[in-house]
Amino acid sequence: MTALAFSFTKIIVGDLAAAERFYTELFGLEVVGYLNLGEGEELMNEVILKTAGAQPPAPNFILVSYPNRTPPATGEATTGFVVDDLDATLEKASAAGATIEVAATDIPEHGLRAAYIIDPQGHRVELLQTMNA
Known part of the structure; x- marks a missing residue:
């Protein structure tokens, strides 16, 4: 294989x-x-x-x-990025024209904080930050 x-x-x-x-x-x-x-x-x-x-x-x-060609409908996929500072990234994303779809949420059972943004052209992006132990 x-x-x-x-x-x-x-x-x-x-x-x-x-x-x-x-x-x-x-x-x-x-x-x-x-x-x-x-x-x-x-x-x-x-x-x-x-x-x-x-x-x-x-x-x-x-x-x-x-x-x-006309671009296809957006939202066909979610792209994910791990970031060091979720709150700062959300501020920067908003300033760059993104829409915050889901605000930062703690997921302690997985040791993560997560948020979703929609980029300026309508693509969904998941942002993850590892929570401090």
Whole structure:
């Protein structure tokens, strides 16, 4: 049996530059590269991001835009990020145009605090912080 590993998450966005700014500024993700393929209705642009300092084969977070198509409905997936300071991240997310869908909630049985935001283009993002022991 071949060993498998998680490799990437892709979300389709309407405004690629705005999505890149949001995720790099809020979470400190770094651009790995850009991909532009196809033409006409098949034109596809991607921004490939990674967690700062992550080395391959770390998973990537990929923003995809089809500029000559209408973007699909949002909310098709939830992307998760572990953060050091949930309250500060929520403030920064709100200032960056996100909507706080679920405020910070303690989940002591799992040693976590969690919140959900909706990014400026309608994608759901789960934020987790490990509670101090």
